[in-house]
Amino acid sequence: MFSQPAVRTDPIRYPVSTRTAPPAQSRASDDLSRGVNPLTRAMQMMGTAMSFPRNTEIFGENEPADYVYQVISGSVRTYKILNDGRRQVAGFYLPGDIFGLEFAEGHTFSAEAIADTKAILVKRSALMALATGNATISRELLAITGRELRRVQDHVLLLVKSAQERVVTFLLEMAERARAGITVELPMSRQDIADYLGLTIETVSRTLTGLESAAAIEVPTSRRIVLRNRSALRQLNG
Amino acid sequence: MFSQPAVRTDPIRYPVSTRTAPPAQSRASDDLSRGVNPLTRAMQMMGTAMSFPRNTEIFGENEPADYVYQVISGSVRTYKILNDGRRQVAGFYLPGDIFGLEFAEGHTFSAEAIADTKAILVKRSALMALATGNATISRELLAITGRELRRVQDHVLLLVKSAQERVVTFLLEMAERARAGITVELPMSRQDIADYLGLTIETVSRTLTGLESAAAIEVPTSRRIVLRNRSALRQLNG
DNA sequence: CGATGCGTTGATAACTTTCAAATTTAGTGG
DNA sequence: CCACTAAATTTGAAAGTTATCAACGCATCG
Numbered sequence: 001m002f003s004q005p006a007v008r009t010d011p012i013r014y015p016v017s018t019r020t021a022p023p024a025q026s027r028a029s030d031d032l033s034r035g036v037n038p039l040t041r042a043m044q045m046m047g048t049a050m051s052f053p054r055n056t057e058i059f060g061e062n063e064p065a066d067y068v069y070q071v072i073s074g075s076v077r078t079y080k081i082l083n084d085g086r087r088q089v090a091g092f093y094l095p096g097d098i099f100g101l102e103f104a105e106g107h108t109f110s111a112e113a114i115a116d117t118k119a120i121l122v123k124r125s126a127l128m129a130l131a132t133g134n135a136t137i138s139r140e141l142l143a144i145t146g147r148e149l150r151r152v153q154d155h156v157l158l159l160v161k162s163a164q165e166r167v168v169t170f171l172l173e174m175a176e177r178a179r180a181g182i183t184v185e186l187p188m189s190r191q192d193i194a195d196y197l198g199l200t201i202e203t204v205s206r207t208l209t210g211l212e213s214a215a216a217i218e219v220p221t222s223r224r225i226v227l228r229n230r231s232a233l234r235q236l237n238g
Numbered sequence: 239m240f241s242q243p244a245v246r247t248d249p250i251r252y253p254v255s256t257r258t259a260p261p262a263q264s265r266a267s268d269d270l271s272r273g274v275n276p277l278t279r280a281m282q283m284m285g286t287a288m289s290f291p292r293n294t295e296i297f298g299e300n301e302p303a304d305y306v307y308q309v310i311s312g313s314v315r316t317y318k319i320l321n322d323g324r325r326q327v328a329g330f331y332l333p334g335d336i337f338g339l340e341f342a343e344g345h346t347f348s349a350e351a352i353a354d355t356k357a358i359l360v361k362r363s364a365l366m367a368l369a370t371g372n373a374t375i376s377r378e379l380l381a382i383t384g385r386e387l388r389r390v391q392d393h394v395l396l397l398v399k400s401a402q403e404r405v406v407t408f409l410l411e412m413a414e415r416a417r418a419g420i421t422v423e424l425p426m427s428r429q430d431i432a433d434y435l436g437l438t439i440e441t442v443s444r445t446l447t448g449l450e451s452a453a454a455i456e457v458p459t460s461r462r463i464v465l466r467n468r469s470a471l472r473q474l475n476g
Numbered sequence: 477c478g479a480t481g482c483g484t485t486g487a488t489a490a491c492t493t494t495c496a497a498a499t500t501t502a503g504t505g506g
Numbered sequence: 507c508c509a510c511t512a513a514a515t516t517t518g519a520a521a522g523t524t525a526t527c528a529a530c531g532c533a534t535c536g
Contacts, residue, residue, distance in 0.1 A: 082395070146341030147341075156394055157320070160324075202483095202485085428516095438493060460515060
């Protein structure tokens with residue numbers, strides 16, 4: 001232990017002027033508004049859209065958790081650097097997903113844009129104030145937190161599986177979340193996947209190769225996975 | 239995979255008459271009331287105390303989540319049986335802890351008493367109704383869920399560590415939660431610990447023996463651990 | 477065209493599990 | 507309270523899985 005290199009990602013810090021004090025940019029009330037819940041609607045009313053280039057930090061661990069975020073386009077990873085220098089990815093957030101909501105002062109994890117990403121920011125205090133007078137919003141906040149809880153619980157269940165089961169579960173989950181057909185476009189690198197699954201990139205790579213040999217998937221490019229045999233995959237997912 | 243025996247614990251089902259429709263037993267408003275938060279006070283006002291003998295089921299996975307529970311005395315494990323028959327323990331709950339709060343219809347996990355346990359039950363619907371008209375209770379519910387979220391996030395971070403780190407982290411956490419001095423009384427078996435840490439009982443046992451050899455702990459009885467060298471343990475905990 | 481980053485593949489080492497058996501502890505009936 | 511039985515825990519040896527170290531291929535970008 002205490003063995004690995006300190007850092008493997010290189011988050012290019014976005015210029016501070018743009019990162020803090022979100023400027024009043026475009027109101028975002030476009031595609032994501034279709035028949036959504038009251039909270040999403042409220043966020044889009046109250047929020048400010050902001051862009052984050054690929055690999056830039058959105059917020060850092062322990063920074064004041066003053067804003068709540070919703071992904072409009074692109075994708076986001078949250079993570080923590082462990083004492084031994086390894087990085088643990090806590091979650092991936094795709095368009096429509098809400099992240100960064102905290103109940104303590106500071107953020108539990110850091111967040112970075114995986115690809116060029118647009119997100120809506122809403123002041124947490126504003127959201128909390130809104131919730132105080134509005135039982136619907138209040139319930140919705142509780143529901144979001146409940147879903148996040150469920151997601152993390154599933155992450156726990158993932159981490160006790162074998163390497164192959166972890167990779168398969170990940171692929172099936174990404175396919176479902178991205179509402180993909182049989183072809184999944186992965187926004188994240190092998191390193192991101194490995195750090196989410198608690199594996200090394202070599203193991204992830206070898207497992208994908210193995211699944212391809214078994215005709216369960218195809219990997220035409222490293223970021224594109226074709227699910228050739230979903231029922232076989234479901235068998236393998238533990 | 240798909241290899242292990244189906245069951246390793248043998249939950250003796252408590253007689254149905256006692257398990258369902260909580261009878262109006264003793265009001266529980268004793269030791270735990272000392273300067274606690276409004277939600278705990280509310281639960282103790284509204285709730286019904288109920289006893290669960292060791293190894294009995296408190297609720298089962300997917301059963302309607304109609305009640306929220308607070309441990310008075312004893313301790314509780316929540317868990318899920320995985321497809322391959324292994325059991326994953328999701329969490330341990332000690333006196334004062336709240337468990338069983340859900341945001342969907344059914345329970346995510348099963349819950350069992352580890353030792354003879356007394357708990358307060360409150361109808362979830364009553365709690366939710368109370369929260370609707372009371373911003374303080376509402377915030378408190380959100381805070382509880384936030385703490386549970388944090389706990390599960392920590393569990394994720396635990397599961398990517400080495401076996402020794404997992405065991406050490408577990409011991410330090412239990413010592414803190416039980417407000418123990420240097421001697422920790424573990425309410426749960428090696429199997430419970432192993433299933434929580436994602437290890438086998440053999441690995442847990444060997445690791446404890448190793449820590450004892452390294453003079454970091456003593457194990458006078460299997461359920462009693464003396465933390466002989468906390469700073470050494472903190473070094474080892476990753 | 478060379479540098480650079482990302483992904484894959486191979487060989488070996490480290491760690492954890494599995495299988496087996498011994499030992500200790502706890503529970504039960506007399 | 508003691509003896510007996512079952513359950514829990516510990517220990518050992520071997521096998522299996524994943525990590526580590528190293529090298530190579532491929533694509534991108536200046």
